[in-house]
Amino acid sequence: EMENNLPVNIREYQELAKKALPKMHYDYINGGAEDEHTLRDNIAAYGRILLRPRVLVDVSNIDMSTNLLGYDMPSPIIVAPTGSHKLANPEGEVATARAAASCNTLMVLSFSASCKIEEVASSCNAIRFYQLYVFKNRDISATLVRRAESHGFKAIVLTVDTPMLGRREADIRNKMVAPANANLEGLMPIDDLDTADGSKLEKYARDTLDPSLSWKRTWSG
Numbered sequence: 461e462m463e464n465n466l467p468v469n470i471r472e473y474q475e476l477a478k479k480a481l482p483k484m485h486y487d488y489i490n491g492g493a494e495d496e497h498t499l500r501d502n503i504a505a506y507g508r509i510l511l512r513p514r515v516l517v518d519v520s521n522i523d524m525s526t527n528l529l530g531y532d533m534p535s536p537i538i539v540a541p542t543g544s545h546k547l548a549n550p551e552g553e554v555a556t557a558r559a560a561a562s563c564n565t566l567m568v569l570s571f572s573a574s575c576k577i578e579e580v581a582s583s584c585n586a587i588r589f590y591q592l593y594v595f596k597n598r599d600i601s602a603t604l605v606r607r608a609e610s611h612g613f614k615a616i617v618l619t620v621d622t623p624m625l626g627r628r629e630a631d632i633r634n635k636m637v638a639p640a641n642a643n644l645e646g647l648m649p650i651d652d653l654d655t656a657d658g659s660k661l662e663k664y665a666r667d668t669l670d671p672s673l674s675w676k677r678t679w680s681g
């Protein structure tokens with residue numbers, strides 16, 4: 461079906477994803493916290509931006525290229541960090557990295573990736589940044605920063621918006637399974653998650669992420 465009818469916009473990709481993915485995985489990717497007011501407003505916010513056409517301007521040659529931290533790219537569109545791409549495709553972040561490279565854009569690999577830093581690095585030559593959550597156990601975060609650095613990741617994208625995971629109601633209902641974080645293999649045991657009721661993802665976040673992180677904390681070592 462997709463071969464003959466290529467989707468022309470994001471909504472059409474979304475429809476196809478809904479048909480193709482297990483409900484638990486679709487709901488995780490699609491869902492937000494609580495009543496999803498903010499999620500809806502994030503989408504509505506783009507609708508409030510109006511583009512004012514300026515006519516009789518020569519647009520035969522347009523240049524959308526930009527530069528981010530010293531890296532040239534053809535447009536200001538990059539791949540934001542999102543967790544667990546294997547929930548959507550068996551190749552996971554390796555495929556995403558290949559797609560980013562083919563568009564000459566930059567990929568931010570999520571801390572919660574389902575492919576290893578090393579696999580992503582060796583599978584393509586996209587410019588890549590690494591997204592970092594700060595764990596209670598600082599040694600784990602530090603180890604991952606060093607691994608990313610030594611595999612050609614050029615910057616750390618520090619994420620501070622998750623002192624605790626939002627109350628994602630669809631995940632609670634689906635008893636969302638915490639997808640394996642490929643890069644934690646051998647660094648920490650995550651096998652007691654099955655004891656959690658509701659969203660295992662929420663328990664994983666509660667167990668690992670540091671809710672005390674603030675402007676005042678320094679990170680030595």
Ligand SMILES: Cc1cc2nc3c(=O)[nH]c(=O)nc-3n(C[C@H](O)[C@H](O)[C@H](O)COP(=O)(O)O)c2cc1C
Pocket residue numbers: 488489490502540541542543570571572591619
């Ligand atoms: C399914 C999903 C997973 C995400 N995982 C991460 C993550 O692991 N780390 C992170 O820093 N941000 C994560 N984000 C946030 C995105 O990077 C981005 O900031 C957010 O989706 C807003 O951009 P958008 O309006 O283009 O969706 C995730 C978002 C989604 C939808």
